[in-house]
Amino acid sequence: MIKLNELTKHYGSTIAVNKLNLHADAGEIYGFIGPNGAGKTTTIRMMGGILAPTSGNLFIGGMDIAQNPIAVKKMIGFVPDRPFLYEKLTGMEFLRFSADLYEVNPAEFSQKAEQLLRQFALWDWADEIIEAYSHGMKQRLIIASALLHNPKILIIDEPMVGLDPAAVRMVKDIFKELAQKQTTIFISTHTLSIAEDLCHRIGVIHRGTLLAEGSVDELKHIAKLGEARLEEVFLTIIKENAFL
Amino acid sequence: MNTILSLLKPRVFSTINNLRTDNKRNHWMRFFMFGAAGIVFWAGTFIILYRVLFYFQSVQDFGDILAMKLLSMIIMTFFVLLLFSSIINCLSHLYLSQDLQLLHSLPASSKDIFLSRWLVSTFDSSWMVVAFSLPAFLSYGLIYKAGIIFYMIVLVAIIFMCLIASALAAILVLFGATILPAGRIRTILIILGFILVLLFVFVLRLTRPEQLVNPDSFASVVLYLNSMQTPNSPFLPTTWITDAVKAALRGEINSSLFNIALTGSCAFMLIFIGDVIARAVYFMGFSKSQTTPPRLFKPLKYKGLSWESLLNFLPRESKAFAVKEIRIFFRDSTQWPQLFLMAALIAIYLYNFSVLPLDKSPIKTIYLQNLFSFLNMGLSAFVLSALAARFVFPAVSMEGSAFWIVQAAPVSIKRFLWIKFFLYYVPLLIIAEILIIVSNLLLQVSLFMMILSAVTMFFLVPAIVALAVGLGAVYPDFKSENPAQVVTSFGGLMLMILCFFLIALVITLEAGPVYYAIMADIHGKQFSLLQITWLIVSFGLAIFLCFLSVFYPMRLGEKNLRIR
Numbered sequence: 111m112i113k114l115n116e117l118t119k120h121y122g123s124t125i126a127v128n129k130l131n132l133h134a135d136a137g138e139i140y141g142f143i144g145p146n147g148a149g150k151t152t153t154i155r156m157m158g159g160i161l162a163p164t165s166g167n168l169f170i171g172g173m174d175i176a177q178n179p180i181a182v183k184k185m186i187g188f189v190p191d192r193p194f195l196y197e198k199l200t201g202m203e204f205l206r207f208s209a210d211l212y213e214v215n216p217a218e219f220s221q222k223a224e225q226l227l228r229q230f231a232l233w234d235w236a237d238e239i240i241e242a243y244s245h246g247m248k249q250r251l252i253i254a255s256a257l258l259h260n261p262k263i264l265i266i267d268e269p270m271v272g273l274d275p276a277a278v279r280m281v282k283d284i285f286k287e288l289a290q291k292q293t294t295i296f297i298s299t300h301t302l303s304i305a306e307d308l309c310h311r312i313g314v315i316h317r318g319t320l321l322a323e324g325s326v327d328e329l330k331h332i333a334k335l336g337e338a339r340l341e342e343v344f345l346t347i348i349k350e351n352a353f354l
Numbered sequence: 355m356n357t358i359l360s361l362l363k364p365r366v367f368s369t370i371n372n373l374r375t376d377n378k379r380n381h382w383m384r385f386f387m388f389g390a391a392g393i394v395f396w397a398g399t400f401i402i403l404y405r406v407l408f409y410f411q412s413v414q415d416f417g418d419i420l421a422m423k424l425l426s427m428i429i430m431t432f433f434v435l436l437l438f439s440s441i442i443n444c445l446s447h448l449y450l451s452q453d454l455q456l457l458h459s460l461p462a463s464s465k466d467i468f469l470s471r472w473l474v475s476t477f478d479s480s481w482m483v484v485a486f487s488l489p490a491f492l493s494y495g496l497i498y499k500a501g502i503i504f505y506m507i508v509l510v511a512i513i514f515m516c517l518i519a520s521a522l523a524a525i526l527v528l529f530g531a532t533i534l535p536a537g538r539i540r541t542i543l544i545i546l547g548f549i550l551v552l553l554f555v556f557v558l559r560l561t562r563p564e565q566l567v568n569p570d571s572f573a574s575v576v577l578y579l580n581s582m583q584t585p586n587s588p589f590l591p592t593t594w595i596t597d598a599v600k601a602a603l604r605g606e607i608n609s610s611l612f613n614i615a616l617t618g619s620c621a622f623m624l625i626f627i628g629d630v631i632a633r634a635v636y637f638m639g640f641s642k643s644q645t646t647p648p649r650l651f652k653p654l655k656y657k658g659l660s661w662e663s664l665l666n667f668l669p670r671e672s673k674a675f676a677v678k679e680i681r682i683f684f685r686d687s688t689q690w691p692q693l694f695l696m697a698a699l700i701a702i703y704l705y706n707f708s709v710l711p712l713d714k715s716p717i718k719t720i721y722l723q724n725l726f727s728f729l730n731m732g733l734s735a736f737v738l739s740a741l742a743a744r745f746v747f748p749a750v751s752m753e754g755s756a757f758w759i760v761q762a763a764p765v766s767i768k769r770f771l772w773i774k775f776f777l778y779y780v781p782l783l784i785i786a787e788i789l790i791i792v793s794n795l796l797l798q799v800s801l802f803m804m805i806l807s808a809v810t811m812f813f814l815v816p817a818i819v820a821l822a823v824g825l826g827a828v829y830p831d832f833k834s835e836n837p838a839q840v841v842t843s844f845g846g847l848m849l850m851i852l853c854f855f856l857i858a859l860v861i862t863l864e865a866g867p868v869y870y871a872i873m874a875d876i877h878g879k880q881f882s883l884l885q886i887t888w889l890i891v892s893f894g895l896a897i898f899l900c901f902l903s904v905f906y907p908m909r910l911g912e913k914n915l916r917i918r
Contacts, residue, residue, distance in 0.1 A: 210674030
């Protein structure tokens with residue numbers, strides 16, 4: 111469902127992402143981990159159609175995002191790392207705005223919006239203006255709006271930032287349920303325990319290059335670390351800097 | 355003191371970094387454009403005032419009284435402007451800036467934070483008023499042949515005036531913020547400020563200054579001049595400043611220094627009082643400002659009546675953007691005063707036409723009516739450009755940090771920009787046509803001019819709106835704390851210049867053939883083949899220019915947003 115082919119992004123003379131190749135299949139939860147400034151957010155923003163790559167191709171659902179940006183975006187649910195929203199709209203109005211853009215069936219909208227707002231504990235706040243929401247509430251609203259059009263692919267940058275433990279548990283359960291229904295989920299995160307709990311496969315990126323890729327067990331094998339936690343595996347891979 | 359200097363450093367370094375050429379596109383171009391605009395305005399103020407004062411000097415007895423009255427009015431106006439600008443700046447710098455949370459988390463006392471922010475606020479609210487007050491004082495100095503001491507006293511007086519206004523503003527804001535959240539105070543103040551300005555403009559306009567040219571009303575002018583000699587209140591700082599400047603002009607140094615000393619002591623006393631109050635209440639007010647105030651007006655709900663149902667005829671994506679735009683516009687309280695101002699601008703514009711004494715003019719009325727109708731086209735288009743600069747140009751920047759939603763949405767940037775275009779095109783076209791038709795009716799122009807004006811506006815409006823949307827996308831500012839202010843940026847200036855050239859070109863292209871058409875009509879002559887060709891080429895070029903102004907800026911804007 112997701113295929114990155116020699117994906118590269120330059121910011122002036124800085125190479126943020128360097129010839130990145132990876133893929134994620136239907137129903138797979140792919141974790142993207144790496145230190146600060148590794149190129150995770152740049153990759154995610156290119157996948158969300160927010161940033162144009164300098165070179166390389168990005169295929170989502172078999173389509174090149176550069177050739178069919180609109181059709182690709184309709185398949186995606188995108189959640190950025192920082193929850194910037196239209197602060198003067200209410201939560202419900204924002205969901206309706208998203209529904210109109212993503213062409214959610216109007217007959218199903220009210221029911222679906224209520225279900226999501228209740229699921230994300232925002233129903234009581236549905237008619238309040240977003241500027242009164244807390245950081246965590248805004249993050250929950252963005253995730254709810256990303257799920258509104260039943261996307262085939264979810265692309266999420268730091269999904270758990272600002273969420274309380276109960277919300278983290280709830281979001282994890284939702285992601286697992288979606289993956290079972292063949293939704294592809296691409297998550298970038300710093301929280302290694304989340305990657306360890308949730309992801310079928312993990313890619314480790316550093317200085318724009320993919321250093322290692324595989325399941326947690328495969329990564330332990332790559333790093334030659336036996337029964338170690340993902341944190342130690344991650345630090346070893348970053349330190350050694352050459353595994354792929 | 356060291357802490358205050360440290361707290362000022364981010365601002366100083368940011369300003370220096372902003373000046374670095376590698377940080378900005380078209381750096382020299384911007385510098386040149388703003389510099390040129392500033393110099394033109396500065397020189398214009400100086401020349402006008404110099405000529406006015408020169409004329410006053412030639413009027414026996416009354417000339418000096420008028421010049422001094424004008425001086426006190428100038429100082430009073432500057433002081434009111436400074437006070438209002440200081441209040442708005444103090445609110446922003448002391449309570450609403452995004453970096454305040456960081457500052458208050460630092461090991462710095464709230465007194466130091468207050469003083470550092472107050473200094474920045476004083477600078478921000480004063481520099482422009484100071485810069486544009488200098489030509490006024492320079493013209494007085496030259497006319498009255500004042501010595502160097504006059505300029506030194508003026509400089510000190512201006513600095514004290516800024517300090518007094520800023521300290522007074524800080525005291526008012528400190529008290530206000532303990533009662534209401536700072537965001538709410540700003541809303542109320544901006545609305546009150548605009549209402550006051552509107553009242554002032556209306557009162558000024560309704561006094562019909564054009565009657566001053568009527569000899570019958572001269573008796574009242576003599577009475578007016580008598581009233582000018584009444585002194586101002588001796589307890590007002592503006593009186594001391596005016597007296598200090600007047601005395602310096604006349605070479606009475608002792609009296610001037612006495613008044614400067616009064617002003618200075620008042621300024622320092624107010625700063626001291628402000629500091630004492632800040633120690634007691636600043637943090638309390640800041641803490642209050644961190645809460646989101648409830649909505650000022652709750653939405654009115656009627657059965658099934660909403661923006662969605664009203665705009666149901668639009669395609670779905672367009673409706674989504676339209677509804678979002680309308681809701682955000684009406685919920686953003688800083689936009690409301692702009693609406694009042696727009697209404698006032700149009701009302702005053704039309705009122706001016708209704709009181710034009712056309713029948714008293716020695717020039718033939720039919721000729722004058724058509725001439726005015728022609729000028730009216732240009733003026734209406736300029737009014738429209740001002741509206742477009744204020745409301746349409748910031749439309750892309752208004753997306754702010756939420757612009758990612760548009761980028762990630764399954765809507766192309768091209769479509770997004772065209773939705774913005776049509777959202778503003780329709781209301782502005784209605785306003786423009788009302789403006790031109792009503793003003794032409796008041797001028798009682800011929801049917802030909804009425805149709806020509808309406809058609810010209812019909813083609814100019816989309817060009818102006820597209821220029822505003824397109825340039826707004828070429829020069830967006832998604833990081834501004836107040837996107838409405840992007841109109842004062844380089845892009846806003848470019849928009850006004852381009853609109854000016856477009857309107858001037860279109861009007862010029864139409865003027866020649868129209869003049870001959872009117873003349874031929876008056877004298878009952880037929881058009882020659884050359885005149886018909888000229889008419890067709892001129893009007894064809896005008897229409898082509900309008901089309902070019904619609905599509906080219908939109909394409910530029912789209913290209914710029916796509917490569918971000």
